[in-house]
Amino acid sequence: MPPTSLALRSQAIGRLLPTVVLAASFVASAVGAAMALPWLLVGAAAVGLATELVVHRWLKQTLARLGRLRVDATLRQVLRDLLLVVGVVRTAGAEHEGGWTALLLGLLAVYGLHFVSQGAAILVRRTRTLPFVTRNIDTSGLKLTAAPPALLLRRPGHRLLSFGLPATAGLIATVAADETAWALAGIGVSLVLSLAGIVRLAVHLLPRRRALNEERALAWLDEWLAAYGPTTGMYFSGGASSAYQANMWLEPLAALPGRPIIILRERFMVQKIAATDLPVLCLPKVAHLMRIEQSTLKSLVHPSNSGKTSQVLRMPGIKHAFINHGESDKLSSCNPYAKAYDEVWVAGPAARERYALADVGVEDKDIVEIGRPQLKGIDTVAPGGSVTTVLYAPTWEGWDGQPGNTSVIEAGENIVRRLLADPKVRLLYKPHPMTGSVDPRAGAANERIQELIRAANGGRAAAKDPKDKGAAELERLAAELDRLTAADYREGSDEMERMLVQGTPSGGRDKAVDEATRRWEDAYWASLPEDAHQIITGPRPALYSCFNQADVLISDVSSVVSDYLASGKPYAVANTAGVSETQFRTDFPTVRAATILTPDAAQVPELLAAARDASRDGFAQARGELKRYLLGPDEPSAQSRFARAVEALSAKALEREERQLAREGTSTLVPSQADRAAAARATVAEGEEERDFAADALAGSEPDSLERTGD
CATH class of the missing domain: 3.40.50.2000 (Glycogen Phosphorylase B;)
Incomplete structure (x- = not known):
């Protein structure tokens, strides 16, 4: 058999082995419980529990596969504990009947608290989910807070395994030693851990620990848009593997004059965007997306087509250009969807001719040649x-x-x-x-x-x-590059916490990453x-x-x-x-x-x-x-042609706005950005006052006394 086939088969066996071991442990536990064989039940349960810990710690793909089979962590834990309880009943004497009852009730309480904890986690997640996600934007006005531990907030399987571990270990000890005290002690520890977790989550449900609600958060967003005054932006929507399509345009976008912005639609994509100092704003809902049309934003460029692109194209006050993420002779480079944009920006004459030959409805007057700004290096x-x-x-x-x-x-x-x-x-x-x-x-x-x-x-x-050609230097540069490109938030943080720590950047991070990348690449090639x-x-x-x-x-x-x-x-x-x-x-x-x-x-x-x-x-x-x-030609540069195209597209949006105002005969029908900002500030202030009043009422204290304590 070829080496490649052997390697693939070994990998397949390695992926399947933990599942087989878990299944075998349950079968052996069932046999041990049914036939009153303590040694078999104890051994099988211990092996299964150890395998479970390994799977949760290192084998995420196995966890996902078991989940798809509807054999999730909760079901496995319930079955494991149930078999151990059966084993206790089968192997213990009748004089321990009172202990069995306490043991069973305690175990039911552990699982009851687990589901209470899960309900609390869901409530906390809802209160910590804002209608938008940001990066490189100062969010201090949103009253954001750090997240509770991920074990409590988003990992119910891990939580049950961790908090239920003392109870399961106690049951195993009880089967082995025929003494219910071990199980009762383990259950007691699990109950304490579960209660502590619920209290920890409940703290985040207090009014003072909550961020602004949707209405007030959106009012804050209107105020921020008014203060920042975006002039142009890049709109992007896609799957996790498509982020490179947007990332290749970050440097040209950042080099534009004015105040560029990145508009996203998928929450996960906020962290997929590479290092940049540009403000990133994700608006998942269509109703919230429409607010950007009321800002100073006049043009958007689109590096890809997606199902959600049509939602933003419905904004007539913003002009749209398709810039693509790469050009080739494939049919995808002259997609009929391109005619939905106001303009199609291409690298050179070849793409112009490609659209003409494809006859997909893109008119020649709407095609602008800008070159490829990414190729300057x-x-x-x-x-x-x-x-x-x-x-x-x-x-x-x-x-x-x-x-x-x-x-x-x-x-x-x-x-x-x-x-x-x-x-x-x-x-x-x-x-x-x-x-x-x-x-x-x-x-x-x-x-x-x-x-x-x-x-x-x-x-x-x-x-x-x-030969060693500067391996130590290469390692040092790799560490520096990893530090610059690594996520600047702790593992286990949630969306709100990442918004809090990824506020306004100090500036120059993207340039630092570019320089570190260049140094690493030079050292990498020299070391080979x-x-x-x-x-x-x-x-x-x-x-x-x-x-x-x-x-x-x-x-x-x-x-x-x-x-x-x-x-x-x-x-x-x-x-x-x-x-x-x-x-x-x-x-x-x-x-x-x-x-x-x-x-x-x-x-x-x-x-x-x-x-x-x-x-x-x-x-x-x-x-x-x-x-x-x-x-296209080498001169003028592609970056300058890109900048001129953005300026011209934004000018078209302004001309359209002027024509609209002229037809209406007055500008009073369109609220100014300053008016919208003032209204937004009033809404935020009113919301904060209501929230503080609610917190004061809940605490049973006068508002001024709370202020004096610095709460």
Whole structure:
């Protein structure tokens, strides 16, 4: 059996083993209880409890899998304790009948308090859930507080296991020693822990511990929007794995003049956005989202389409531009949905022509060429060296099932074998992070490719005996970068607490992260043996850093090719679509200056020769022309074109507002931002007064006496 298959099978067995052990412990416990075999019941229950602790501490995937099977932690704990109670009854004498009754009642009280605690946790979570989520915004006016321990607030299975552990351990001891005192003592400890947890949660239900309610919180939001006065923003909605689509636009957005803002729709996405000093505002509900139209915000850019995009497009007072998260020749780069936006911003003339040919309803007058501001850091000079560095960066298989989306399945192994056969080649393999998520064949091929690379490294002297090239410095820089990019909140904090600690940043964090990233990448590449192949599957080093290390790129029809053209270096594209080379070049303009690889990768030697000898590079001039066609001119810079496009789009929104006011004949029908802010402040102040009065009444004291105590 191949090593990859053995590894996959071992991983599958490892994932299944804890579930098997838990199931076996319950079966053995049932047999021990039914047949009055204390040694079997005690051993099985102890093994099951130990496995449960291990699963809760380290095996989160196993917990999720058991949950999907409807065998959650509560059910498992109830069954474990029930079998132990049966064992106590079966193995103890009749003279202990009074003890059984106390034991059973005490155990029922433990579970009763568990469900009371769960109800209290739900109430606390509701009071701590605001209608919006923020980051990089001063939220002191919302009266936010730190969260109770996550064990109490959001982890009922962990809580039951932790607080019920003394009771379960006492039951095990009782079965083993035939003495109910052990069980009663354990139950007593569990009752005390449960009561303490309930009291701890109840404190957060007191009026003074609560944040503003929805109405007052929204009034505070109106006031903040009025004070900040956003001019433009980026709107984003998507799944957890799509955050990169927004993150790639953070730096260009932050470099804009004015006061940019990021608008999100999913609560979890607030923490997925990379390091930035820009204010982040998440508005999950449509009704609350509509409030941004009453602010000074005049334009929004959209790096992706989503189901929730249509909700914000209904705001006529804000102009919208689709900026995409990457351009390629795929159908997704000329989606008919784009016609819903006021403008579509593209990199260069190629995308303009792509929309014209697709005939999806996007008019040419609404297309604006801005280039790709993200590409400013890509080097245009090959690194050179004694080896030729080849970056193989295939894309994933995609959702549409189109043949040729990815080269990994049909051509990946052939490409890698031919590259590894050349002793003067260093291969950087960076597959798309979603490879294999749709087609298992792609995932299997990806594993085989990595095995080939690891095996090839085993035969290289530099790879077998690498020299220390500043490993300590690399480790130090990695720690610094981790510190800058790590979450600046404690583990176990909830949404409200993160809003509290992630208030207005000191400024410059995004620039510090960029500088630390650059230093780490420089140290990383310098630390590697010159001819050692590399498998890069994590977020570091980034794709553009790999571009700068490569002499040549091999990829598929994707935005990777368009972005790499900014370097001007040779590249190849795999043709696994089942069409001729002529048709392939006609269908996909981004490959016009590429070496086309057939599934057998026979053209790899030709590609390497062109990378090593400029006189054999027949596509050099074509690449320059294609670069301007795809990405636009070098001057003015893409960032300046982006800024001008934002300014022009916002101006259109202002012109529309002026026309609306002119038609109405008066501006008094539209409340000014100052009026809205004043009304918001009054609402917040009124709400705080009501809340303080309620707290005073609950405490049974006069308001001024409470103030004097500093409560």
